[in-house]
Amino acid sequence: MxxxxxxxxxTYFHTRNGVVRAVDGVSxxxxxxxxxxxxxxxxxxxxxxxxxxxxxxxxxxxxxxxxTALFDGVDLLKARPEQLRQIRGKRIAMIFQDPxxxxxxYMRVEDQLIEPLLIHEQIERxxxxxxxIQALKDVxxxxxxxxxxxxxxxxxxxxxxxxxxxxxxxxxxxxLIADEPTTALDVTVQAQIIELVRRMQAERGMAxxxxxxxxxxxxxLCKRVNVMYAGRVVExxxxxxxxxxxxxxxxxxxxxxxxxxxxxxxxxxxxAGMPPDLSKPLAGCAxxxxxxxxxxxxxxxxxxxxIADGHNTACVRVQSGELKL
Amino acid sequence: xxxxxAARLLQTIPVLFVVATLAFFMVRLMPGxxxxxxxxxxPEVERELAAYYGLDKPLxxxxxxxxxxxxRGDLGPSFKYANRSVNEMIASTFPVSLQLGGLALGLALLxxxxxxxxxxxxxxxxxxxxxxxxxxxxICLPTFVxxxxxxxxxxxxxxWFNASGxxxxxxxxxxxxxxxxxxxxxxxxxxxxxxxxxxxxDFIRTARAKGxxxxxxxxxxxxxxxxxxxxxxxxxxxxxxxxxxxxxETIFQIPGLGRHFVTSAFNRDFTMVTGIVVFYAVLIVFFxxxxxxxxxxxxxxxxx
Amino acid sequence: xTQAPPVTESDTSLAMAxxxxxxxxxxxxxxxxxxxxxFGGVTLILVTLFxxxxxxxxxxxxxxxxxxxxxxxxxxxxxxxxxxxxxxQLTRIMYGGRISLGVGICATxxxxxxxxxxxxxxxxxxxxxxxxxxxxxxxxxxxxxTVFVILLMVAFGRNIVLLFVAIGAxxxxxxxxxxxxxxxSLRKQEFIEAALALGLSRRRIxxxxxxxxxxxxxxxxxxLTIPAVMLLExxxxxxxxxxxxxxSSWGTMIKDGAELMEEFPWLLMIPAAFFSxxxxxxxxxxxxxxxxxxxxTSKD
Numbered sequence: 001m002x003x004x005x006x007x008x009x010x011t012y013f014h015t016r017n018g019v020v021r022a023v024d025g026v027s028x029x030x031x032x033x034x035x036x037x038x039x040x041x042x043x044x045x046x047x048x049x050x051x052x053x054x055x056x057x058x059x060x061x062x063x064x065x066x067x068t069a070l071f072d073g074v075d076l077l078k079a080r081p082e083q084l085r086q087i088r089g090k091r092i093a094m095i096f097q098d099p100x101x102x103x104x105x106y107m108r109v110e111d112q113l114i115e116p117l118l119i120h121e122q123i124e125r126x127x128x129x130x131x132x133i134q135a136l137k138d139v140x141x142x143x144x145x146x147x148x149x150x151x152x153x154x155x156x157x158x159x160x161x162x163x164x165x166x167x168x169x170x171x172x173x174x175x176l177i178a179d180e181p182t183t184a185l186d187v188t189v190q191a192q193i194i195e196l197v198r199r200m201q202a203e204r205g206m207a208x209x210x211x212x213x214x215x216x217x218x219x220x221l222c223k224r225v226n227v228m229y230a231g232r233v234v235e236x237x238x239x240x241x242x243x244x245x246x247x248x249x250x251x252x253x254x255x256x257x258x259x260x261x262x263x264x265x266x267x268x269x270x271x272a273g274m275p276p277d278l279s280k281p282l283a284g285c286a287x288x289x290x291x292x293x294x295x296x297x298x299x300x301x302x303x304x305x306x307i308a309d310g311h312n313t314a315c316v317r318v319q320s321g322e323l324k325l
Numbered sequence: 326x327x328x329x330x331a332a333r334l335l336q337t338i339p340v341l342f343v344v345a346t347l348a349f350f351m352v353r354l355m356p357g358x359x360x361x362x363x364x365x366x367x368p369e370v371e372r373e374l375a376a377y378y379g380l381d382k383p384l385x386x387x388x389x390x391x392x393x394x395x396x397r398g399d400l401g402p403s404f405k406y407a408n409r410s411v412n413e414m415i416a417s418t419f420p421v422s423l424q425l426g427g428l429a430l431g432l433a434l435l436x437x438x439x440x441x442x443x444x445x446x447x448x449x450x451x452x453x454x455x456x457x458x459x460x461x462x463x464i465c466l467p468t469f470v471x472x473x474x475x476x477x478x479x480x481x482x483x484x485w486f487n488a489s490g491x492x493x494x495x496x497x498x499x500x501x502x503x504x505x506x507x508x509x510x511x512x513x514x515x516x517x518x519x520x521x522x523x524x525x526x527d528f529i530r531t532a533r534a535k536g537x538x539x540x541x542x543x544x545x546x547x548x549x550x551x552x553x554x555x556x557x558x559x560x561x562x563x564x565x566x567x568x569x570x571x572x573x574e575t576i577f578q579i580p581g582l583g584r585h586f587v588t589s590a591f592n593r594d595f596t597m598v599t600g601i602v603v604f605y606a607v608l609i610v611f612f613x614x615x616x617x618x619x620x621x622x623x624x625x626x627x628x629x
Numbered sequence: 630x631t632q633a634p635p636v637t638e639s640d641t642s643l644a645m646a647x648x649x650x651x652x653x654x655x656x657x658x659x660x661x662x663x664x665x666x667x668f669g670g671v672t673l674i675l676v677t678l679f680x681x682x683x684x685x686x687x688x689x690x691x692x693x694x695x696x697x698x699x700x701x702x703x704x705x706x707x708x709x710x711x712x713x714x715x716x717x718q719l720t721r722i723m724y725g726g727r728i729s730l731g732v733g734i735c736a737t738x739x740x741x742x743x744x745x746x747x748x749x750x751x752x753x754x755x756x757x758x759x760x761x762x763x764x765x766x767x768x769x770x771x772x773x774x775t776v777f778v779i780l781l782m783v784a785f786g787r788n789i790v791l792l793f794v795a796i797g798a799x800x801x802x803x804x805x806x807x808x809x810x811x812x813x814s815l816r817k818q819e820f821i822e823a824a825l826a827l828g829l830s831r832r833r834i835x836x837x838x839x840x841x842x843x844x845x846x847x848x849x850x851x852x853l854t855i856p857a858v859m860l861l862e863x864x865x866x867x868x869x870x871x872x873x874x875x876x877s878s879w880g881t882m883i884k885d886g887a888e889l890m891e892e893f894p895w896l897l898m899i900p901a902a903f904f905s906x907x908x909x910x911x912x913x914x915x916x917x918x919x920x921x922x923x924x925x926t927s928k929d
Contacts, residue, residue: 151626465856473886473901567773
């Protein structure tokens with residue numbers, strides 16, 4: 001049985017300007033110790049998917065309309081708030097995009113770092129601080145015994161993200177959700193953070209969901225990838241297949257628009273048009289309007305279907321075999 | 326920390342100097358002297374009195390003498406009350422005002438912060454509207470309207486409290502409430518705004534992701550930052566409470582410094598008025614210094 | 630990644646640069662949706678009309694005494710009753726309102742003039758001059774100003790012109806800070822740089838770009854200053870230091886009413902109600918304007 005199994009998750013935001021279908025029928029699962037990447041552009045619903053599972057969607061305006069997320073036998077979407085709170089920060093930990101704003105500027109690193117221990121475990125404060133210092137050492141912070149007394153603003157961005165990781169991993173969670181943790185960092189620091197997560201994962205054997213819009217990062221880190229577009233998963237499968245042999249026109253267009261993968265001097269590929277307005281109902285494929293292969297059949301309801309071993313696509317024309325990408 | 330306080334103390338010197346100078350000259354330029362009311366005083370007695378108080382000297386000389394006194398902490402003798410110094414009068418009436426002001430400020434913080442936090446937790450809920458409505462009412466019902474109204478209802482009709490006086494504990498209730506409620510309203514507004522701002526920050530999401538309870542999020546993570554606007558409002562609030570005490574002490578006939586100041590102003594008691602103004606200025610300046618220290622202490626990004 | 634072209638950005642900067650067009654129009658639409666602000670505005674207009682036009686329709690004058698009719702409760706003859714000298718309370722409320730609103734507006738104009746000129750000057754000159762000018766404001770902020778207004782009123786007689794000059798001289802500080810901050814941030818904004826690069830003259834930049842953009846915050850803060858000023862006037866009048874008899878403002882009427890409230894409560898209640906209602910309306914209107922114009926004042 002997978003560690004986490006998500007089925008038909010729908011999260012809508014009920015705003016004054018209508019219902020925004022931020023996540024519209026997402027299903028996937030992740031095994032213990034596995035790394036799953038979720039890629040997609042801003043607004044494609046990748047973060048909302050993860051926040052929905054752990055109950056971090058502000059409600060209202062958000063509402064989880066349907067779905068299940070079985071985590072070790074518990075449906076996270078129907079769990080009581082206290083039950084979810086006991087899982088959050090203990091068995092499922094998170095790190096976030098901007099380490100500058102994700103740490104509380106008014107609290108010492110020490111108090112924030114050991115907070116998960118104090119909340120979730122029967123532990124003396126002295127012992128918790130010792131564990132905290134060890135956790136800082138583990139993520140490569142020098143002079144941890146002194147640095148733990150500092151405030152977040154006394155750390156650089158990369159160091160703060162290390163603190164975030166130490167904080168997330170201090171309770172030895174089964175699943176780490178990393179929400180674009182390298183986006184706000186310099187390229188060299190990015191590589192260090194990715195390496196750090198990879199090492200910690202190897203040491204502890206936890207599962208990681210890595211959300212990113214940076215295809216390169218995901219390609220280097222994850223075993224499997226979900227590609228999201230307009231609140232839906234349009235293609236999923238082994239990383240190698242997703243990148244080498246895209247089976248959805250959107251994914252294919254994405255790969256084509258990465259400058260580094262194209263010959264020098266060639267004109268940069270861009271996808272025409274804009275993502276659809278999620279507050280308007282979409283009958284068929286969300287990408288059809290921008291798709292160079294779209295036909296009338298794309299207006300019928302779409303579903304993610306397996307086309308090869310562990311490779312799924314939501315493109316109707318690929319599924320039926322009319323379209324070879 | 327020590328250097329910060331020393332530097333701030335040095336900065337207060339020009340402020341106090343400006344206050345003392347303005348107060349001195351404004352009072353001396355008043356048409357009419359302090360002894361005008363006593364028409365029967367023969368000219369020679371008046372001359373003697375003037376000599377006693379140094380009023381026969383040139384104005385510049387009087388001013389320098391006064392500054393010299395101030396540096397020694399001496400506010401001079403009263404013109405109206407024979408044989409009593411301004412220092413003595415302040416010493417005997419200020420404790421009353423301090424008690425009233427302290428109670429009012431305490432009430433304001435207690436009610437204001439509670440209401441503000443509750444409103445911020447459920448923005449746009451019924452609770453929020455009730456809290457905002459009450460705070461709006463508080464802002465629009467100034468002390469001189471609220472005071473008489475409270476007396477009318479709770480003292481004259483319900484007879485729960487005395488309408489005036491300052492004898493036992495129950496006499497503290499209405500004045501402190503009247504004086505504090507306006508500030509409770511402001512504090513509630515500021516707390517609500519500050520808390521809403523903080524609760525929308527990323528680090529609150531981090532705290533939630535750690536599995537922190539709502540109570541923990543509010544008290545450990547949000548309150549410290551959310552109260553910063555309230556802290557910076559404490560300076561103006563203290564100044565406002567001093568001003569408010571003039572009205573409150575007049576309405577409730579409380580023998581405090583505020584009422585004494587108003588009476589002295591009417592009586593043209595030169596030295597008394599100047600002395601009290603300087604005293605208030607010192608009070609406000611020191612209170613602001615205290616507020617600054619608290620602010621730095623609460624906000625680790627600021628340094629002493 | 631594919632991103633939406635930044636259409637909206639250029640749209641807003643155009644709107645900001647074009648005075649009197651969509652910025653004010655949008656604000657007006659937003660204001661109209663805000664029920665409390667509309668209520669405040671309508672009440673304010675009604676109260677003003679009542680105070681300005683009312684006395685012409687009233688059969689009584691504000692000083693006409695009728696000792697046979699002293700301290701009467703509200704009746705068909707005297708809708709709001711009469712005071713202890715037998716004067717018609719309704720007529721006195723109207724006259725008192727003229728004084729209270731008048732002092733509020735005049736004193737606000739005084740503070741507006743000083744504050745805007747001082748703040749704009751500091752913001753424009755910038756550098757050391759600006760720092761020095763704002764330091765002076767900081768020092769003045771620390772002074773117990775109300776105490777000085779009291780001194781001033783005691784020293785120089787209780788004269789109504791002096792009253793609003795004194796109040797105005799106290800209330801300009803915040804206005805100058807707001808204007809200065811606005812001018813400073815505008816100076817750094819790209820559309821001003823763009824205007825400079827296009828070779829627009831300084832005068833034109835000030836007229837077409839600076840003034841329309843400073844106008845919003847100034848309008849908001851002016852609306853919020855009027856109630857603060859009215860409060861100060863009433864406060865002084867309550868202590869007997871403001872408006873002097875036979876003239877009366879709502880503040881003096883509240884004072885007179887408070888002295889007699891045990892026997893004749895309506896003498897306190899009615900002026901207090903008018904005063905609070907007006908403060909209420911002005912504050913709601915000010916808050917509504919602030920939201921509509923999307924201004925952040927330093928108050929919150």
